[in-house]
Amino acid sequence: MTRFLRPPPVLAALALALLQLPLAARATAGDTNGPAFADPVVATGKGFAIKRSQVDEAFLNYIVTSAATGGAIPDQDRPMIRSNLLQHLIINQILLQKATADEKLETQKMVDDAIADARKRAPSPEAFDAQIKATGMSLEQVRNRAVEEQLCRRVLINETTNGIVVSDQDIKKFYDDNPKSFEMPERVRAAHILISTLDPLTRQPLPPDQKKEKKKLAEEIKARADKGEDFGALVKKYSDDPGSKDKGGEYTFPRGKMVPEFEAAAFSLKVNQISDLVETQFGYHIIKLLEKLPPSKEELAKASPDIRDHLVKERAEKALPSYLDRIQSDANVKILDRGDGTAAAAPK
Secondary structure (H helix, E strand, C coil), rough: CCCCCCHHHHHHHHHHHHCCCCCCCCCCCCCCCCCCCCCEEEEEECCCEEHHEEEEEHHHHHHHHHHHCCCCCCHHHHHHHHHHHHHHEEEEEEHHHCCCCCHHHHHHHHHHHHHHHHHHCCCCHHHHHHHHHHHCCCCCCCCCHHHHHHHHHHHHHHHHHHCCCHHHHHHHHHHCCCCCHHCCCEEEEEEEEEEEEECCCCEEEHHHHHHHHHHHHHHHHHHHHHHHHHHHHHHEEEECCCCCHHCCCEEEEEEECCCCHHHHHHHHCCCCCCCEEEEECCEEEEEEEEEEECCCCCHHHHHHHHHHHHHHHHHHHHHHHHHHHHHHHHHCEECCCCCCCCECCCCC
């Protein structure tokens, strides 16, 4: 995919906001029982009601996420953030109601496949369980949340891009108007075997004695590769890199994309040459250079699918505000309280 192609900011921001909502902060259709003073309803729409506690939990999740990334939320920004979170909860519910039965089934299968793949790629069953535990949810809760997140994203994209047509002339014009976006620097295609020196659970460096054993194993594998043993088979059997293990250990990359030690070794090799052991913070690498790719320009035919996708999303972004207004109006949304005690009139 060409590097310039990124989701338009509004569409991406909304999708990201939907993804960040915690599972327990979902609106409950028709659940309006209980004392009003304990947990008042702050917004309603066709088939759903959102309570104060749901906005509270979404806001708490937002604070925790911000703190984890080193960000602080100024007091004066909190009412606006809570109002935005309520808005996202409302949109989330409307999008879920728009999902078809086929979309639900396909999304469930996609999430189940992704979980199975994550389990397979985990260094051990214990490491996978630890990753789930770190979320503070059970596996079933993680699954349910992922299904909702991906379903909302799917419906949003389908709804906002449906009917948008991009012509071949539009694609050609974008290609001609943005020549630098299609310039491809010198790259290499290389395969590697990683023998990790990190603890699979804590991701901390192994003790010296265990690291010594890892180095011995890497040296044995290197010797086998030097004798002509199938490199792809060695990758499949021994590599600890889940990102490349199932594709023969291969990566294609320009300078500046890999850790310095790995990059320097890969770019210094001749085609079909196998490196000595290369140590990085991840462990010991055995690298085989498969191909050197000189600087070039991506051809229009190859770039066209990405350009078309980019232009569709760009046009969808422009239509997004009116789309969100329309679906809230159609759902008869009424905001009774923005979640922080501030009264709000229903949207026009």
